[in-house]
Amino acid sequence: MRLSDLAKRIGARCHGDPDLDVISLGTLEEAGPDQITFLGVSTSREMLASCKAGAVILREEDLAGWQGSALVSENPNSAYALTARALDTTPMPPPGIHQSAVIADSVKLGEDVSIGPNCVIEGNAELGDRVIIEPGSVIGANVVIGSETRLFANVTIMHGVKIGQQCFIKSGAVLGSHGFGNTNEDGQWVRIPQLGGLTVGNRVQIGAVTTIDRGAIGDTVIADGVVIDNLVQIGHNCQIGEDTAIVSCVGVAGSVVIGKRCILAGAVGVADHVTICDDVHLTGMAMVTGSINKPGMYSSGTGLLPTGDWRKAAVRFRQLDDMSRRLKHLEQMLASSKN
The missing domain is CATH 3.40.1390.10 (MurE/MurF, N-terminal domain)
Known part of the structure; x- marks a missing residue:
């Protein structure tokens, strides 16, 4: 050029x-x-x-x-x-349907759709104009995929999932899988059917081998403009706000609400039923166990230390409660002596 x-x-x-x-x-x-x-x-x-x-x-x-x-x-x-x-040189598959693709008769295809080898598209699915489905991908029944969305090889979209326009979904992603719903009955775990769905907005990026679970009751929702890195797990019924970025190896438990324009750096963990307001930045490996209602940057954990120093510090961590009580007692004694 x-x-x-x-x-x-x-x-x-x-x-x-x-x-x-x-x-x-x-x-x-x-x-x-x-x-x-x-x-x-x-x-x-x-x-x-x-x-x-x-x-x-x-x-x-x-x-x-x-x-x-x-x-x-x-x-x-x-x-x-x-x-x-x-200057992007990423290969762009031409429109057309490979002869090895398996497509149900009830599927609705838009104009200039590209469907690669060994893809499976189940009944009543709808693909918008210029959608690209690369080799080995599986599209479940009643799935809706908006125009100009691209699925790379070996993506799995489970039944009933709705995906917006101009999304970019990388290889190995699984969208709309059953959430981790179980109940303990007489000491044994019994699976709870996950009856909700998954709705993904427009211009959403989803990284390789990322999984987003469908809702237990009601939908999991990923809003417009969200970008999700590789190897991320998002649990059932989560709500992710517009233009939020989630970096690799983040784990988000079920029923979490994350606001707009948030950043979750690598390996962040978020406990279930937590609400995070707009414009929150969580630094790497932060562990969120309670809701955040004020925008800003948040961190948790300890910084890197040589192993010997870390072991000494770990011993002192266990002594903090006792040290606090002794310090409080000394402060009381000092106050009494002044009186």
């Missing part, structure tokens, strides 16, 4: 050779003459001296430190994301 054309696509100003042919993106350290890279923060400006890229995305104030062609943007990080979309 010509540099000037790329500038128009991402809303940047072209500086230097407008006819430079940009093939792909590269890092500041490794990009070559037919690649473009970006300078996300001005503190890395010294790296421009050794950069061999054909062009760099940068801010106006950093342009003086670069002698080559550039795309000048107020927000290089955003410009990089737009450039990645413009």
Whole structure:
């Protein structure tokens, strides 16, 4: 793509050779003459001296430190994301239905749908225009999938799930599986049928091998614009608000309500029936056992220590209650002596 054309696509100003042919993106350290890279923060400006890229995305104030062609943007990080979309080389399956796909007669297919080898689509499912179902995926009965949604290989969508438009669901994801519903009867666990559903909004991203359970009664709901990383578990009847981001290895127990624009960093755990308000950021490995009603950043756990130091600290943790009582007693004695 010509540099000037790329500038128009991402809303940047072209500086230097407008006819430079940009093939792909590269890092500041490794990009070559037919690649473009970006300078996300001005503190890395010294790296421009050794950069061999054909062009760099940068801010106006950093342009003086670069002698080559550039795309000048107020927000290089955003410009990089737009450039990645413009130069995306992810293979796009052509429209059509592979002869090995098994599709029930009652299925409704939109225009220009792509269905890959060995897919199974059960009765009364509906696929919107330009939906892509990649090899080995299974779509249950009465599922509805909105236009331009893409399922990568080996995705499983259970019966009755509703998925919006322009969603991006990666390999191995299981949506609408039965939640962990059991009751203990006379010392034995007995399964409780999960009779609710799962509703996924528009522009939702769901990572590889992520599972989202259907509701026990009523639906689990993933709102518009939610992004979910790989290896995430979301329990039955959870409600995830718009534009919330959930990073890998997060576990969310059943009946949790998470507000809009929240961030759950890696390996966060959320106990059941907790409510988290809008604009909450939970740092990595935080454990949420109670509701959060004030926006902000929250953390839990202890920081990393050498093993020997951690073991000593663990012993002191167990002594804290006794130390607190002794300190309180000393404070009372000191107060009495002053009187």
